Amino acid sequence: QKEVEQNSGPLSVPEGAIASLNCTYSDRGSQSFFWYRQYSGKSPELIMSIYSNGDKEDGRFTAQLNKASQYVSLLIRDSQPSDSATYLCAVNSGGSNYKLTFGKGTLLTVNP
Amino acid sequence: KAGVTQTPRYLIKTRGQQVTLSCSPISGHRSVSWYQQTPGQGLQFLFEYFSETQRNKGNFPGRFSGRQFSNSRSEMNVSTLELGDSALYLCASRASMDRLSYEQYFGPGTRLTVT
Numbered sequence: 001q002k003e004v005e006q007n008s009g010p011l012s013v014p015e016g017a018i019a020s021l022n023c024t025y026s027d028r029g030s031q032s033f034f035w036y037r038q039y040s041g042k043s044p045e046l047i048m049s050i051y052s053n054g055d056k057e058d059g060r061f062t063a064q065l066n067k068a069s070q071y072v073s074l075l076i077r078d079s080q081p082s083d084s085a086t087y088l089c090a091v092n093s094g095g096s097n098y099k100l101t102f103g104k105g106t107l108l109t110v111n112p
Numbered sequence: 113k114a115g116v117t118q119t120p121r122y123l124i125k126t127r128g129q130q131v132t133l134s135c136s137p138i139s140g141h142r143s144v145s146w147y148q149q150t151p152g153q154g155l156q157f158l159f160e161y162f163s164e165t166q167r168n169k170g171n172f173p174g175r176f177s178g179r180q181f182s183n184s185r186s187e188m189n190v191s192t193l194e195l196g197d198s199a200l201y202l203c204a205s206r207a208s209m210d211r212l213s214y215e216q217y218f219g220p221g222t223r224l225t226v227t
Contacts, residue, residue, distance in 0.1 A: 032214045043202055043218040044155070051214075088155065092214060097168045098143070098206075100216065102155040 002027040002093040006103035014111050019076040021106050023089030026070070032092040033065055035074045038105065039085045048074060079110045114139065116205050116219030124225045130191040133222045137184050137205030143167075144186040145216065146178060149200040161186055162208075190224075198226045 003026040013019045021035075032051050036044035048063040050056045050072070056063045062075040072091075076083055086105040093101045117136045125131050137144050146158040157170040161180035178188045184205075190197055200223050204216045 034215070036218075043200075043221045046215060046217060049215050090155075098145070098160055098214070098216075099157050099168045099170070100145070100147075101157065102147075104154045 002030075002091075002101050004089055004091050004101050004103040006087075006089050006106050008104055009107040010109050011106055012109045012111060013079050015079060015081060017079050017110075019079045019083065019108055019110070021074040021076075021087050021089075021108065023072045023074075023091075023103055024070055025072070025089075025091045025093075025101075027091065027093045027101075028067075028070060030067075030070075030091045030093050033063070033072045034090040034092075034100070035061075035063060035072075036088040036090060036102075037083075037085045038088055044088055076108075079108075081110045081112050084108060084110050116203055116217055118201075118203050118219040118222050120222060121220065122223045122225075124227060125193050126227055127193055127195060129193050130189065131193060131224060133188045133190075133201055133203075133224075135186045135188070135203030135205075135219060137186070137203075138217060141205035141207050141217075142184050143206045143208065143216075144180055144184065145204045145206075146186070146188050147202040147204065147218075148172075149202060149221070150198075155202070158188070193226045195226050198224060200224075 035048040038044045050063040064073045089103040143162045145160040180186045204218045206216045
């Protein structure tokens with residue numbers, strides 16, 4: 001059973017701080033990795049994708065991938081109350097037969 | 113560009129009935145995947161369709177089925193509904209099967225309640 005693990009949280013940070021969200025996965029052959037944000041009562045929204053080891057930055061978001069450690073993380077700089085949501089880590093464990101496996105999500109709360 | 117659309121948005125059914133959910137992908141997207149989201153199990157993959165063919169399937173019973181039409185629109189059917197089928201059903205689309213199109217975008221979902 002291919003698994004994706006995340007701390008369920010809640011993770012609480014003050015406004016302006018850096019929020020760090022972590023994810024580990026079990027399938028060493030996984031090739032593509034994603035972070036989705038889901039507000040309460042809404043559907044997941046893609047915020048970052050990463051395919052190679054290292055860092056990928058997009059605005060206030062940085063995704064980090066370490067395939068040797070089977071670890072993906074998301075950093076949110078200058079956190080805002082509007083960032084308060086559940087963050088879902090997703091891993092394509094199906095290769096060319098696309099199949100996203102999701103973690104249970106980490107609830108992030110940014111306090112004003 | 114319009115996003116993924118799903119109909120209906122809310123549905124209430126009785127145990128034993130069947131239900132059909134509809135999804136229209138982003139224009140130009142040819143792959144459609146379906147997911148079930150529940151508080152206990154999280155987001156779980158149901159199946160993916162590309163060019164009217166099912167390409168991958170998750171671990172769900174045969175009561176869950178789907179199809180894709182030539183215009184890439186997709187439907188999902190659940191027969192003999194059970195209370196445990198109450199969930200948010202999400203459809204997601206991506207452009208094609210190649211690596212550059214691995215990014216997938218979700219629709220608003222259909223909230224199914226089985227009583």
